[in-house]
Structures are given as structure tokens and as C-alpha cells.
Amino acid sequence: MKQSKLLIQTLRETPRDADVVSQQLMMRAGMIQKVAAGIYSYLPLAFRSIRKFEEIVREELAKDGCQELLMPAVLPAELWQESGRWKFYGDELLRFCDRKAKAEVAERRKRGETPDERDFYNFCLGPTHEEAVTDIVRKNVRSYKQLPMNLFQVQTKFRDERRPRFGLMRGREFTMKDGYSFHVDDACADRGYWAMFNAYNRIFSRLGVKFRPVEADSGAIGGSFTHEFHVLAGSGEDAILSCDACEYTSNMEKTEAPQLPAGPCGDRIDLKKDHFCTPGVLGQVEQAAGMKDAEHDGMPITQTSKFYLMQAEFQGSPEASKSNPADAGQDKVLLLGVVLRGDHELNPVKVKNLLGATGLELMEIVEAEAFTGAKSGFMGPVPAEGTRFSELRSQVRMLVDRSLEGAVNLTCGANRTDYHHFGLDPKRDLPGCTFADLRMAAEEDLCTRCGKGRYQAFRGIEVGQVFKLGTKYSKSMSCTFLDELGKEHPMVMGCYGIGITRTVAAAVEQNYDADGIIWPWPISPYQVHVVCLDPGSAEVAGVANQVEKDLEDAGFEVLHDDREGLSPGAKFKDADLLGFPLRLTVGAKGLKEGMVELRDRRTKAVVKLRPEAAVAEVSVARDRIMQELETAGGR
Ligand code: ATP
Ligand code: MG
Numbered sequence: 001m002k003q004s005k006l007l008i009q010t011l012r013e014t015p016r017d018a019d020v021v022s023q024q025l026m027m028r029a030g031m032i033q034k035v036a037a038g039i040y041s042y043l044p045l046a047f048r049s050i051r052k053f054e055e056i057v058r059e060e061l062a063k064d065g066c067q068e069l070l071m072p073a074v075l076p077a078e079l080w081q082e083s084g085r086w087k088f089y090g091d092e093l094l095r096f097c098d099r100k101a102k103a104e105v106a107e108r109r110k111r112g113e114t115p116d117e118r119d120f121y122n123f124c125l126g127p128t129h130e131e132a133v134t135d136i137v138r139k140n141v142r143s144y145k146q147l148p149m150n151l152f153q154v155q156t157k158f159r160d161e162r163r164p165r166f167g168l169m170r171g172r173e174f175t176m177k178d179g180y181s182f183h184v185d186d187a188c189a190d191r192g193y194w195a196m197f198n199a200y201n202r203i204f205s206r207l208g209v210k211f212r213p214v215e216a217d218s219g220a221i222g223g224s225f226t227h228e229f230h231v232l233a234g235s236g237e238d239a240i241l242s243c244d245a246c247e248y249t250s251n252m253e254k255t256e257a258p259q260l261p262a263g264p265c266g267d268r269i270d271l272k273k274d275h276f277c278t279p280g281v282l283g284q285v286e287q288a289a290g291m292k293d294a295e296h297d298g299m300p301i302t303q304t305s306k307f308y309l310m311q312a313e314f315q316g317s318p319e320a321s322k323s324n325p326a327d328a329g330q331d332k333v334l335l336l337g338v339v340l341r342g343d344h345e346l347n348p349v350k351v352k353n354l355l356g357a358t359g360l361e362l363m364e365i366v367e368a369e370a371f372t373g374a375k376s377g378f379m380g381p382v383p384a385e386g387t388r389f390s391e392l393r394s395q396v397r398m399l400v401d402r403s404l405e406g407a408v409n410l411t412c413g414a415n416r417t418d419y420h421h422f423g424l425d426p427k428r429d430l431p432g433c434t435f436a437d438l439r440m441a442a443e444e445d446l447c448t449r450c451g452k453g454r455y456q457a458f459r460g461i462e463v464g465q466v467f468k469l470g471t472k473y474s475k476s477m478s479c480t481f482l483d484e485l486g487k488e489h490p491m492v493m494g495c496y497g498i499g500i501t502r503t504v505a506a507a508v509e510q511n512y513d514a515d516g517i518i519w520p521w522p523i524s525p526y527q528v529h530v531v532c533l534d535p536g537s538a539e540v541a542g543v544a545n546q547v548e549k550d551l552e553d554a555g556f557e558v559l560h561d562d563r564e565g566l567s568p569g570a571k572f573k574d575a576d577l578l579g580f581p582l583r584l585t586v587g588a589k590g591l592k593e594g595m596v597e598l599r600d601r602r603t604k605a606v607v608k609l610r611p612e613a614a615v616a617e618v619s620v621a622r623d624r625i626m627q628e629l630e631t632a633g634g635r
Pocket of ligand 2: 464
């Protein structure tokens, strides 16, 4: 391919609205172009990388017998209503009306009604396709003999993200490979899950990126579990903790926190009310230091506690009906008090999962202050008399982090501005409280799996996820099969996603230097950049064309920079920015000695060779690069 004909415009300056390296470099290299927030055109070079990655995905999935299909991007509301997600998916689901629904709205307006157009939305852009694929399978698969079945597509998805950013990494429109498997029972679904887990390991290993499969949060759906695959990069949005002694690696929001021994807090004392006066000090550390009296000169932070007032929501969930069956299908809100050690961080995901809640929010400060009778910083789990908190105490579900199980003599907010209690013993003073793992695990915490190693922290970009769904969709959408005895059962499902475009960007996040991108060979738009320094000279251009042809005939993908009127410096700058693994320079100066130059983009090592040896030398270089990729990438 001749560069003079390629649709490409490189930029010297970093675009102002590009926040991360992959976005900056891919925009500067003329690979992607922003059309609207979170919506990009993939220009020819980027599209080549994307297609190559898709092919890797297809090849590996074919090994497991997965079948490719293509479902519509536009989906009818009815399917989403059947699964119940039309109500719960939220604003990421872009909903709209077709012309029929619009006509209905117009008709009602004519009749003097004031319909809300949103009530007439009857389509959406698919952010994921569980409903669509379940609909296909329930209409086409009847017998256990047809199962298991794994169906996937590579398709444009749309999610109306609150904050689209980071170029291809968090777009609103993006390409995803989404796969779904259907099984006769749990054991078969587990096998299907691990087959996909292994396939994903092969896929990301082939890419040559450093990645980790990590245990992730599966929400509150019973019988489900999940792993995310993360490319490790400082710009990653997720925090990952990995044990330095065993295999345990998990998303921080899921990582189990070790139960710490209750600190040496002395002999158990009564709860001394309003014992410390700590006016105006809000930070935990400062507060602990400020807790002084005749007996104490400050408190270790491990002897302090913190308290959160929250509201848990149960939207039409069975939890709502537990306390009162009449509530079945009704939304319900539960008041929550959560107590943590002063230096620990609350993990809302753990709280939500523990309760099986559909939503969780901190109580608004103003509301909490009115409820407890104290300013923020001085609220605690033991209500002050005469407050709404003390009136409703029996209705506040009290949760205490398990690191405080057995702890005594803690300090806590007194629910009186500027005061703290001393002597809190959660078990004694918070009757009916539940002890559970509610905090964020932290770097250097002792691993809960092996009990030997310590957690190390990484940042990761989630590029894929495998999920054992169970029967959530098959039950709500009646996707069943008949067993050997003709008995009907819901299919057990799994779903498996890879962010195709996000992965390509993540590969750039891990592979670049000050001059530009350094593409991993398997997804580089082209493999060899032939740079002709003197395209005006028939002799030099002739050699460059010949080298291009020889390499292409040998199966290499070549971009030939044949552009006229550019200095060697400008051409080299562009070549470095585009970042193909090998650059082959053909110039009048070198050819005087009968030589061209082959340069490795990553190591910058240069070898001189005769043009006729180009294919042989490039083959050697490719083998070396692929070998390095195998050892550098993966786990
Ligand atoms: P995230 O937590 O990053 O929002 P997700 O867990 O909601 O992602 P999934 O539903 O698991 O995403 O989708 C499968 C894959 O699709 C993800 O692992 C990710 O690689 C990709 N993906 C999800 N959202 C986006 C997005 N907004 N832009 C690009 N890729 C995305
Ligand atoms: Mg995910």
C-alpha cells in the first residue's frame, strides 16, 4: 500500500481533548476521528488493527466450537420488558420511538392529551444482547441433544455512558464480541465457563499484552460467578489486588479483606458518653490525635470507628417481600447504619451484595444531620436521646465490619456536634448488628486465600469478562429444553464479552514511547514500513517498489512511504508515531553502498542489508519479535 494514497493525516500536536496516551497517539497517528462525545470513526489504519484482533478472537473461539451470528443493533422494547431490564437498565440504554409510536403520540396530542414521549419508547440500541440471543435460542432449540451451544457475534454496541472518555476505551459506541452459552445443567455450564476462560487467556496471550484474569463482582444474582480480564496499565480505571504468594487476583471491589485481630484496647469499659470533646476536627487521623483527656493523649486510629448512614433499595426484589409478603414486587427502602474502623474504607459493593439490594446510597448530609442531631464527623451508631434516630433505631439495620468483631473500647461519634463517645463495644452496644466483610481490602493486607502472601495493587483496563449467568434470562424468558424423558427445564446460561476496540486501545496504553506507538506484531496495522527517502529518484523509488513487492509476495503487510517533498526527519517522525514493528529505509545514500536499513521500532536496533535480502532479514526479525512477545506478554 502506498502511503501517498492512504487516508491519513498525522498531527504534531496532541489534541487538547485527548486525556490518555492511546487516545492521544491514535488521534495523532490519524487512526481515529471523533464524531461526537464517545463516538469515533475508525480510519483505515485503526480498522486494520481492529479487524486483526477480531480475527484472533474468531480463530480461538472456533477451537471451542463457538458459532458466529449477527443480531440487530436495534432491539424492541418487548424483549427487554420480558427480562425485566427495560425498567432497571437505567440511562445507559438509549431508548427511542419508531414512526408508529411517534404517530400515536402525535394523535394523542391532537386529542388534547399531553403524553410523555418517553412512555412510548418502543426500541433501544443494544448495549448487550442477552435478551436477543435468548429469544433466538428459545425459538430454535428444543432438545437436550442440541446442547451445549455457544453463540457469539462481533458487533457495534451502544451505551449512553455518563462520562464517555479516554477515546476508544470508554466510548458510547464501540465494538464488542459478545458470546452466550446454553447448557442442560450447572455442571455443563461450569465446563462451558472454564472453556471460555481458557479461550480468553489464549486470546490475550496471542496479543502479547500483559494481562490478568481477576475474580470480579457478580452482583447479587445467586449461582453466578465471574472473572474479568484486565490489561495492566497505569491509566486503568479499575484497582486490582493480587496476592504475591498465591494465584488469588481480584477486582478491589470484590477482594476479601482479612479479619484483623481486635487491637489491644485494654479492659472492657462502659460506653462513656460524650467523653471526648473534639470541636471542629473532621478528619479521622486528626480526630484520633485530638481525643485527649486526663487518661488519654490521643487515640491510635485503629481504636476509632467511623459510621455511615445509608439507604438500601430493593426494587421489586424478593427481599422486599421478606418482611411483608404483601410487599412482593414493590420497591422498598431500608435504613442502614454501617460501622467501620477509622482507617478503613467502606466497600459499597460488599454492602449491597450482603443485603441483596438493587441500590445503595449514602443518606444526604442534611438529612443525616437532622436524623442524628449532629454535624457530619460526629455521627455514630448509638443514637442520642430525643432524636429521630433514637425513635427509629429498631428500624435501622446495623452492619459492622468484621474487623471490629471482638473489639472493645472504641471511640465513635456521639451524635452531638463536637463530641465523641469512648468505650464502644459493637457486640454489646449495637444489639442485633451483623458482622461482615464490608471494607475495601488494601495493598499489603494479608491474603485471605493462602494466609501467607500480601496483596499487591495494580491498575487495570477491563478488556473482557466471562460470566456464569445461571437461569436469570432463561427463566424470565422461558428458554427451555426437553430432557431424555421429555421433561422441560430452563437452560443454564453463560455470557462472555470482549471489548474489541477497547482492547486495541489498551494494547497501545501498554506499548508506546516518547516517539509514538509500538504495535504488538499481531495487531499492527501493517508489519513493515518501507520508507523511501528519495522518491524523486527513479533508481531509489525502483528499489523501494521492488522491496515492497518482494515483502508482500512473501506474505508481509507493507506500507510504503512514497510521499514526495518530505525531509527524512519528517518521514521518520511519522513512521515512529505510526509504530509498525519494522521500518525498512531505502535512500540514495545507502544505495550508493548497495544497502538498505532495517530498524526495530521497539529496540531501535538497526541492521544494514542488501535489498535482495529484505525478505530473509524481515522473516528473522519477525520470528525474534514474536518470540519476545511470547515471553513478555501473558501472565
Ligand atoms: P465497564 O465496567 O468498564 O463499564 P462493563 O463491565 O460494563 O464495563 P461488560 O458489560 O462486561 O462491560 O462488557 C464487555 C466488555 O465490553 C468489557 O469488558 C469492555 O472491554 C467492553 N466495554 C464495556 N463498556 C465499554 C465502553 N463504554 N467502551 C468501550 N468498551 C467497553
Ligand atoms: Mg464487565
